[in-house]
Amino acid sequence: MKTMVVVDAHETAGFWRQYVFSTDHKMIAKQYLAISAFMALVGGLLSYLIRSQLAWPEKPVTGWGFVGPDAYNAFVTMHGTIMVFFVAMPLLLGAMGNFLIPLMVGAPDMAFPRLNRLSVWTLFVASIVLLSSFFVPGGASPAGWTGYVPLSDVPAYTGAFWGINLWLVALALEFASFLMGGVNFLTTAINMRAPGMTLWRLPLIVWMQVSASVIFLLSVGPLIAGAVMLFLDRTFHTGFFVPGKGGDPLLWEHLFWFFGHPEVYVVALPGFGAMLEIFSVFSRKPVFGYRTIVYSTIAAGFLSFVVWAHHMFVSGMDPRLAAPFSVTTILISVPFAIIVFAMVATLWRGSISFETPMLFALGGLATFIVGGVTGIFLGSEAADIYFHGTYFVVAHFHYTLFPTVIFGGFAAIYYWYPKMFGRMMNDALGKLHFWLTLVFFNVVFIPLFLLGIGGAPRRVYTFEAYNFLKPLQPLNVIATYAAIFLLLAQLPFLVNFAWSLARGKVAGRNPWHANTLEWTTDSPPPHGNFDLQPVVYRDPYEYSLPDSSEDWLPQSQPAAPAVAAAAD
Template sequence: MAVSVGSEPTAHEDHHHEQSFWSKYVFSTDHKVIAMQYMATGVVMGLIAGFFAYAFRMQLAFPGMDVPGFGIVTPADYVSLVTNHGSIMVFWVAMPVLLAAYGNYLIPLMCGCDDMVFPKINRLSYQVFLLSAIVLVASFFVPGGGFGGAWTAYPPLSAKAEYNLTPLGSSLWVLAVALEFVAFLLGGINFITTAMNSRAPGMKMYDIPVVIWMLLIASILFMLSVGPLIAAAIMLLFDQNLGTAFYDPNRGGDPVLWQHLFWFFGHPEVYVVLLPTIGLTADIISVFSRKKLFAYRTILYTAFGTGILSFFVWAHHQFISGIDPRMAHIFTVTTLLISIPIAEMMFVYIATLYGGSIRFTTPMLWALAFIGEFLIGGVTGIFLGASGADIYLHDTYFVLAHFHYTFFPITIIGFYGGITYWFPKMFGKMMNETLGKIHFWGTIIPFNFIFIPLFFLGMAGQHRRIYNFEHFPELATPGLQNIRVFATTALLIMLSFQLVFFYNFITSLRKGKKAGKNPWKANTLEWTTESPPPHGNWPPSELPSVYRPPYEYSHPDREEDYWPQNVPN
């Protein structure tokens, strides 16, 4: 392949001029700065949502207690807390951190280009996102308080203030979600076009790192699934504020319509956040086992398969919501079919370890934990996808534990895996390994102790979103209450161990060992530039070209056990 780097226009002299604080960190169009903005916003929102979890778990373990830092949790507080915990974790933590922060940071660097194709649209995307986060946070403080109709916001509860008692909170919630979608549509344009069109010379389809593929597929999934929910959100806003009756059964509407539109997006959304983590896990596992990824193409096909299937499974969230009972059969079949590509993907990852030389660094531990924990989330999903069993398990804590076993590995483990792996690139310093491992074990062990007990509570028939179980004799037994106290205790331990991470983060930033260009001896392009990369990533004349696939580790023809993509031979 002929490579002519020099033919590209070098309109970049102005990249290196002095910038003021504002244009460098606040109104920057640099993809790396925007990635940091997304990540910082996501982490702050994550802290808020974590605080909410603390408040309502305390209420469940010790009903009626004056929760330190929050106060008495009233029933209205409780529903608002669980609603916003869910909304924030999905829309304002998982999406910005996994898709937007890692997408923004990695796509241009791993594709070997200087920035996103449309830097200004990228900046606009973050600004709209920030606005959406501000609108959501504002909704907690308006008269009536934040929205409390669950993150799924089923009408008529969400549509009428007389039912949900949060006239402003519910409208602001819908508005915030809609703005968030606009932000990610704007961002998605950049992710897709950059990954498709702006790759380094020589980087063919199968030379693209898996994480980039996954970010690309996730963006496409998002753009093609979110539309109906945007339409639904417009209708819901009109129902709330103009008095239309799209979802009002007394005036010719149908409340179940929302469920279809919501879950048509809602299920692909799971894969929108799952795929980036799947991708970065692939990269981390390959680097730290010094192994070529097993069956690279199979991973891509399984991701395509999952993506396509995910559009045909949405009604498994609605088995008992009054849909035609015959529909349940179809959706049981499609849902169980999704286990095929996902199982294959997990098998491929496990197979990659065979014959490796595995180094248990902190990022590797996170990546391995993702596989180990996500398997639990995957297999428990089968119980819920099977319509017959879902009759009992629907809306119980079994569901809750199941999706926390998917979302926690995806979001939290994915975030920590990515940040510990790319920290040297992002900030030019190494993180402290000992503190990293303390934080890892301090998070993973309590995590299992929080959610394993919740599976059993679900089997005992405990339903979700109930602020106090004293009204239900079957659930108010001391045995079940002990389980709740146990889970809450584990949560407190896990939350307190997060301090170790922040301490490690800050001290490593200030005093960490210098990282150099390629501390992990990895192959992909981001490791060929300075750490941290300058504005423009590479000097314009040195933008890399690609000569081989991304996972050529321990190649027999080579002395060293890695073979960077940009080295001619």
């Protein structure tokens, strides 16, 4: 039985139907983009407050005022929660996944358009709930984004009764939203592919999106169970995590990190996917080792479920567990090393041009390598005794998430903007944005590595508390100035984004001469995406085929002489 996608009559729909309650995956993608952009502003403001307090402790923050220890902890908690769950996931999975998967597999829309609309609206409600927690009595949750119990469990420890309850509700809604989104990703990628679009012809970013969704699905369940237990502890005075009532605080750590570590890959993989697409297009070369990358992704997905306890080496769990988890953790560097090497090898003997998307993708790769190698220190149980809970950890995970989410995300926005809005973004402004972002990002976080090596514990309100930290204070000041400039460096992007909507050069269907299906339709694509059902004849990265006069060959172009050569 064929299941036809419900395509509403869109052109005749009114404003609400077209822009707000749309079921069109492209409009939903834009809604995700808007949510993540707004939340990124909030998260960025929080980072400004956090960094200002650290550089100039207990002085009023310009434009805000005094930040007390409780507010500081709440800002740190909310910064983490917002950036991971309300910026990274909506941007990389929500916006990119929604926009690209149907277009790239040659489908008119997602498999379940109404479920898609429900998932973006659930995320919207989750965002409102989370933001409202700033304004309830007791303020937002100050228990850390990891929500370790019993700090987050017993209201008396934080005073944030409603803050933490709302935090839990917001996370639960967010999880529900992305579980619903994931159904669409998987079903669409499996079932809605155009004729000829075999699994091995899917663009890598589709593989990455689907892998990320499956990893999310399989890892989040136990944390949902944990969140239910925590909620019952807080509201019905059960004792799941309260030692006095027989509960165990380490249980929460296990449940949290069983999800928390795979979550890193949930946001990293789509970022890698965007970079791979862009590397191939801008070096006019096939991705090096397509299948090797797919197998590595799957292997990393499996491994990601058996590494969580490396967050708990010094937690008081049985120390004999440390060595096996250290082995699995360090092993997971192998599939990621393969992906990174494949990216580098894709550039080898390419014909590389440096438009803004390519710069962001290259910058993402170059900085991700730092995040990757520093992870080894934390994956080794012995080195982790020292580095655990220091600024080294903070610097490390910013060096993994910033490259994939922010560099990868910007690369994707600059690359697919013409498809999304029909116009090109300004390349000069884009390049300015890139270089400022690259430089200031590194100037923020290299000092944090040094602070961590110096032993500075994270989540500390002021470094003045410790004598051994006082000499390190100049590093904090440098990092804070750089963070302010990093935030300001996003202004050219905002200007560029808004200006290009109205004044950008009209893009045409395929401004980058790329092969994948989304470039064969109008920019922006009409409702229903394709005038004619596209048919796929070849792999997605057939650039610079030796026998062909053009250096690109779209997936949907019927048999050309070059196909025979491409076959093996």
